Amino acid sequence: MKTILEFPSVRGIQAGREYYVSMCPLGHVPKIFTFTDEALEPELRAQRQLNKGRVPEIVRYLVENPASYVFSAITASIDGDATFTPHPGDDHHGVLRVNLNDSRIILNDGQHRRAAIASALVESPALADETIAVVLFHDRGLERCQQMFADLNRYGVRPSRSLSVLYDHRDDQALVAKLVIGQVDGLNGLVEMEKSSLSPRSKALVTLSALYTATAALLQDVDLDGVDARATTAAGFWEHVAGQFPQWTQVREGELSSGQLRETHIHAHGVALHALGRVGNTLLRRGESFAALNGLNGLDWRREASDWDGRAVVANRMTKSHQAVLLTAAAIKTRLGVPLSAEEQMFETALARENA
Incomplete structure (x- = not known):
């Protein structure tokens, strides 16, 4: 007996070929859509291997945001028998029927979402009745599937980290970083909100992504209740820091270009901001004031x-590796009389050994 799967669909045309857009309940996604064999060599597969390390993060996103998650459409190819029957008098809307006895529906794009959905359904069965958009193509063989995968991923560009932070309203650290910008006069007009790198002609001095990272380091393991309290503390820190660097004011007032300052001084770079965040974190965790920062302008930057x-x-060349951040923080702390962390001391000892 034939097992027929029916998709209420909208039929469209791309490159002279029919394709179909439908909706699928999340509860059916793991049962309907399959992978090609992951054990095959890459040239015999129609997609990349599943990166299992990505799945838990997507599952957490789904489960923790049941009222606001957003999933884009998944794309699949039907390998086998499929027939589209239009509604009377309407060539575009109808039912796509797939014979599951001799057909497979193979994902071209969305395998990580499929795996995450399968895991999320275990934790949150209520998701089963929600839907995801599906774009279906009638399979034209392995070569066509591989080309579809290449084409679907050809022009996908990951947004800059700064833009991701700017548009993220769930991450408390992102919210804190954005609140800080509005509260710190010393950063007014100096933060690049969209790009994660600065051109020599940029009027900005720091990127939002760099400020995000540095502020996260500042507040790590600091016991403060709520976004507003964390933002107020961070704003006080960065206002104090900005006050130690008169060149920042010169850049803001147009007396000095950001490019010129970045070319000559390290305190206009992300590695120094991150290191300063670590310095402030030590002060906060020791219950000390930011008065120690008054010595910053005495360093040769x-x-x-x-x-x-x-x-x-x-x-x-400037570098922003983890080691560079720790060693820069260690140098600043030593000059300011602030204790080093165990990890900073380890890298400091190793550097001293190299230079001996």
């Missing part, structure tokens, strides 16, 4: 200064 060689500057 020029890129050629020996204090930063092998730390923020390696082979005459």
Whole structure:
């Protein structure tokens, strides 16, 4: 006996070929849509291997945001028998019937969403009745499926990290970073909100993504209740920091270009902001005031200064690796009389050994 799967669909045309757009209950997604064999060589598959490390994050997103999650359409190819029957008098709307006895519906795009849906349904069965949009193509063989995968991913561009932070209203750290910008006069007009890198002619001094990272380091494991309290504390810190760098004011007032300052001083770079966040974190966790930061303007922040060689500057180039952040933080802390963390001390000892 034939097992027929019916998709109420809208029929469209792309490149002279029919395709179909339908809706599928989430509860049916793991049963209907399959992968090609992951054990096959890449040239024999129609898609990338499933990265299982990505799935728990997507599951958490689904389960924790049941009233606001958004999933884009998944795209699949029907490998086998399928027939579209239009409604009377309407060539575009109808029913797509797939014979499951001799057909498979293989995902071209959306395998991680499919795996996440399967796991999320275990934690939240109520999701089963919700739907996801599905775009279905009639399979033209492995070569066509592989080309579809390449085409679907050809022009996908991941948004910049700054733009992701700007548009994220769920992440408390993103909310804090954006609140800080509005509360710190010293950062007014100096933050690039969209891009995660700065051109030499940019009027901005720091990126939102760099401020986000540095502020997260500042507040890590600090016991403050709520976004507003965390933002107020962070704003106080960054206002204090900005007050130590008169060049920031010069950039804001147009007396000095951001590019010129970034070319000559490290405190206009993300690695230094992140390191400063670590300094502030130590002060907060020790219950100390930000008065220790008053010594910042006494440091030599020029890129050629020996204090930063092998730390923020390696082979005459700025670097923002984890090691660079820790070593830069260690140098600042040492000058300000702030204790080093165990990890910072480990890297500091290793650097001293290298330079001996």
